[in-house]
Amino acid sequence: MKLKSYETIREQAYSDRLPNGLPVFVVPKRGYNKSYAFFATDYGSVDRRFKYGGKWLDTPEGVAHFLEHKMFDTKDGNALTSLSANGASPNAFTSSDITAYHFESTEKFEENLEILLGFVSVPWFTPESVRKEQGIIAQEIRMTEDSPDHAVYYGLMRALFRHNPIRDSIAGTVESIAEITADTLYSCHKVFYNPSNMALCVAGDVDPERIVAIAAGVLPGEPGERPGRDYGPDETKAPASRETAAVMEVSQPIFLIGAQADGDRSGRGLLRLELTGSLALALLAGRSSPLYMRLYEAGLIDSDFSAAFESSSGVAYSVAGGSSRDPSAVLEEFKKAAAELGASGPDPELFARVKKALTGSLLRALNSFDRICYNCARGYFRGFDAFESSDILESITADDVSGFARANLSPDDMAISTITPKKEAAN
């Protein structure tokens, strides 16, 4: 196994690749009760049209998420309950770009790891179990339909993008999941759940060689194919629409401002873009920014307001939002401050302080095993080493930040999504 040490953050990572193509990462953590395993596939809700064995295939919205629910079924029962009964706390999630299965346990870690690798690699679906799950997921979809955060986010995605499937909800719709059959699930499992399209990350007080041996023992020996993906035609930078709005049962307007960003979509360049974007958004609208102070003191935002940079499946974008009695006033101020950041760059003292704070928050994230393993797997899929974040952040300059603002926070490229209270709308 290869061992890499990261001096500044005092972390180490062992890595290896099995003959079947699966990368294995182990981050040793001494003195903890729990160990954590994270088994992920490079398959998210946006991977609906893909090429495998030379053929292009189209699938309904929501398959990746449906598959995540159904993978826990085994021929003999349910892996969620077996893991839980064995002292592990298991869970899984589907994001727009990956699906991951994970557990933490304070005992019988190796046994639980075998269960995890086993159920994720061996599918077991029946028409009856698929039908049953349609009922459960339909309720999950209904639940998200009542969530204003969900609605404001997808409102923004639809305003920013014309084609990319990030526009559509991860779980799909009640109608789209009705099209899913056991066959759909088997074929998508075959395409995306082969070891060459997956990654295993473990954090805890464990023996790295044992982890590799267990994975080699449980998983299929043959490498697979990395499927091709199609997210539709290239997006143009200008938003599809500048505003979207919906009415819901909320107490005051909720809003999200966003703009697309250019730049690398993989490799170290993507990590650098993500860090530059995060620093730029913190300087523009973070809790120490002049804009934040101004808006807060004017009563236009409260402490829920936040700004971030995101990237996923061929797209990257800046977002900022919260709740406000007057979202358009916030948008106007946000545009002005963004133009100002692009033209004059950040205040040098503020730049130094905010960078220090961001360094601290990268370090803080290393307390969390989930965060470590997620970053590790996602970094592998996108071609970068997430542990290099602190060093890359150190090399980002004030000019990089103003360049980012000029290129990616142009007022003309911004869109806003708003959820208005039902009571207000009626007046």
Next chain:
Amino acid sequence: MSDVTRQIVAPGVTLTCANTDKFKTGCMSVNLITGLDRKTAAMSALLPRALRRGGARHPDMRAVADALDELYGARIEPIVRKKGEMHCVGFFADFIDDDFLPRGENVLEKTASLLGELLLMPCTRGGLLLHDYVEGERVNLINDIRAGINDKRVYALDRLLENMCSDEAFGTNRLGGEAAARAVTAKALTRHYQRLISESRIEIFYCGAAEQERVASALTDALSSLPGRGGGETGSDVKLSPPSSGPRRFTEALDVQQGKLAVGFRLGECMKAPNYPALMVFNAVFGGSVTSKLFLNVRERLSLCYYAASSVEKHKGIMTVSSGVDFSKFDDALGEIYAQLDAVAAGDISDWELISAKRAVITSVKSAMDRPAGLEDLYFDHAVASIKFAPDELAALADSVTREEVASIASGVRADTEYFLTGESA
């Protein structure tokens, strides 16, 4: 392994110190504890927010934000918790451990000092808390109270408890009521502040790599102007039985896609001499885990919902169950929830269910010890409930809980109130 000590640093002020070097951050909380009271809850909730706006040496948000950035992004946030009928307000701070920073940064001392300043040296004019800060945060608090409606799952539980405990202190929202929040003035808040700071019981918690002497000395310096106090008694009034006429039902309609069902129970007899490990196992058997009867029946077997879960409020002796279901399925879900509780009470618990529930409890206790905020919450909970055993002991006791103990708890549990959130057109 963490090494935990508890010491009285001043009359009515206790410091709990969990010493461990496994994290990259340290955390600290200072909590003022009073009885939950409908009349003052909003003021108590408002207090740390207003104080957070600035202190004598860092008089505005700009100065506080700059100081925190300079401390490598340390955070000091208002914290407002409801534990049974105790209302706990103050600040929670977390910061990068000095071991990861250049020598002599002393982030622990500097963060403690800023926290002490915000708590004890507020910006005042003419002896009153600054009007602008009180007013700004009063509006924010009212907005937050109203925003309770945004998350329908939480909203349904809040409405359930408001209705169920309408004549008990527990029925008061953590943030207080809107009308009470509206009435707050700088003068009233200043008086409330002075009372809280000089009379309430204070619990301080630290978790991190620094030795106890260093922490105690940092905090003693930071909190030196804290007046002495008696350390008044607080506790929760536990009501054992529901109305004799059977559960009350409340229904409310909103423009929503999914119905929410929330049921409140009184834990009953078992609260006379609470056996906390057994309560935790009971909750995991009934509805608090993925191997629970609610998860396996209401969700997996009947596909009625995405979630159906129970939660126990051990200080007050209440259990709640919540689920999101189709409007037409309220009665099916409710019937199944009651049937599963009856099954637990009848001792219809397989070995597998009991063992799985214990494993879930043990894992959650042990893994909480692996997060700074998890440790803080665990020890804070213990401090206010006067639970004497350490997490490891709690885990061992959970492991020895019997089927009979679980069934006996369930047999004393009584439904008190049902709450339905339904659609407008349903």
